[in-house]
Amino acid sequence: MYTVASVLGGDIGKFPFQVYRRSGSSIKRDTKHPVARLLGKKANPYMTAYTWKETMMVNMAVWGNAYSNIEFDGNGYPKALWPLDPALTQVYMDVDGAVYYLTRLPNGQIRKLVPDEVVHFKSIGNGLVGITPIEVIREELGIQQAQKRFLGRFYSKGTQVGGILEVQSDVPLTKDTKDVIREEFEKATAGLDNAARVAVMDKTMKYTPLGMPLKDAEFIDSAKFGIAEIAKIYKVPGYKLGISDLKYSNMENQSLEYVKNTLQPLVTNWEQELDDKLFTLPEQERFYVKANMTSELRGDMQTRAAYYKTMIEAGVYSINEVRAMEDDDGIGPDGDKHFMSLNFANLANMDTYQNAKAGVKGGEDNQKGNPIPESDGAGDESGAG
CATH class of the missing domain: 4.10.910 (30s ribosomal protein s13; domain 2)
Structure with a gap:
């Protein structure tokens, strides 16, 4: 569970969430708007933009909801984003249909917030609050906990679950004799310290094991099944959790699927919530937030080179835009020009x-x-x- 939350938190945290401004048919990135600083530099005096995004995504993954109180400056612009403890924050709706939040601050104060004061990222739910995925996989987690308890007992008893020790004798064994034989045999086989020791028995004795040996592959597969179920619910590929033996080509395909089916819906969820809460209604006609996911999609050097070549020849990207994607400086005004092949006609x-x-x-x-x-x-x- 921690690994899943860490993977999602890190992947969302590393995406640059950038502010763009529309002006007629022109769309340009805006680095001067106060929202651009909150999402690109520091969300509040104590948290960088990455830390805030990672924290919010982890809360969303674990609790199903992530909340941040928006602090506004004197001009009505967002000044800081303060994460709220999802365990101490509740969403309510009054008889008139108005939604509000009640949260307990770190100083113990109970505060009531209106929706315009809260950035609320939510998982699948009733539209008002998200349902924590833990509720969905609670039964699966219970099975895993039972497996851990079984493993603990399994290892404490040594290399075998149990067995029958047969003594070839025409005379029935007394209780004292059975206890002595059992005690001597367990000394040689029980516990991790004796896992590799050899049990010496009389030639009249025969040992028949019962149950499942540790090397049994079915037990390992059952342990993996629990992790695979959690990964499936969160739509995180198994190779990110260390439970997949994929070749590089298949891993690349799974990475693309992960971006499209897992990260893209999350990013869209975030973009729309940020647009709604961080910009005024008039601003929403001109400004919007968009996550730059190019780094996750561009693949290896050869794939990126072919992609950039195609986009430049089609006139989609300029040289400077491509260099910016590679975190390189532009080449001047000539690098802003777009090119188109003369071999094409309508x-x-x-x-x-x-x-x-x-x-x-x-x-x-x-x-x-x-x-x-x-x-x-x-x-x-x-x-x-």
Whole structure:
């Protein structure tokens, strides 16, 4: 559970959440807006942006809800984001349908907050609050705890669960004799310290093991099953939890699936909540938050090089934009230019394009005094005239 929360917290925490501004058809990144500093530098005087994002994601993974109180400055702009303890924060709805939050601050004070004062990231739930995934997997966790208790007893008893010690004798053994034989045998086999010792028995004795040996692969598979179930509920690939033996190519495919099916929905959830709570209604017409997930999608050097080449040739990215993605400095104003291949034309304009090319060629030939090439039929007619 800790590993899952740590993986999700680290992956969301490392994404830069950037502020963008629309101006007509132009969209540019805005680094001057107060929200840009909160999400890119420091969320509050004691927490960096990464620490705040990681904390919120861990709370969301463990509790199903993550809350932060928004502190505003005198001009109405967000000044700081203060995480609230999800164990001490509750969401209520009054008889009029108004939603409010009650939380206990670290100093013990009970405070009532309205939705506009709270950033609330929630998992799947009733729309008002999220349901903690722990509730969903509680039964599975109970099975794992039972397995741990079994393992504890298993190891404490040595290499075998139990067995029957048969004594080949025509005379029934007395209780004292059985106790002596059992005691001597257990001294040689019980406990971790004696796990590799050999039990010396009389030739009239035969030992028949019962139960499951430690090396039994089925037991290992059952232990892995519990972790796999938790990973499935959180949609975290097994290789991130150390329970998968994948080749590199398959791992790369799973990484892409992880980004698309796990991280992308979380990021969209965060982006919409941040837009709604950190910008005023007029601002929401121009400003929005977007997470830069390029680092997670760009793959190895060869894949990135091919991707950048295609995007530059299609005119989507400029050289400076590509260099910025690689955390390199721009090359100046020329690097902001976009390029497009001249080998492409709109299908609707193909006839016009071809006719224009033919017309230009004919004009050039006339200017040089060269005759315009004609078909054989046209030549015959000309000669006859």
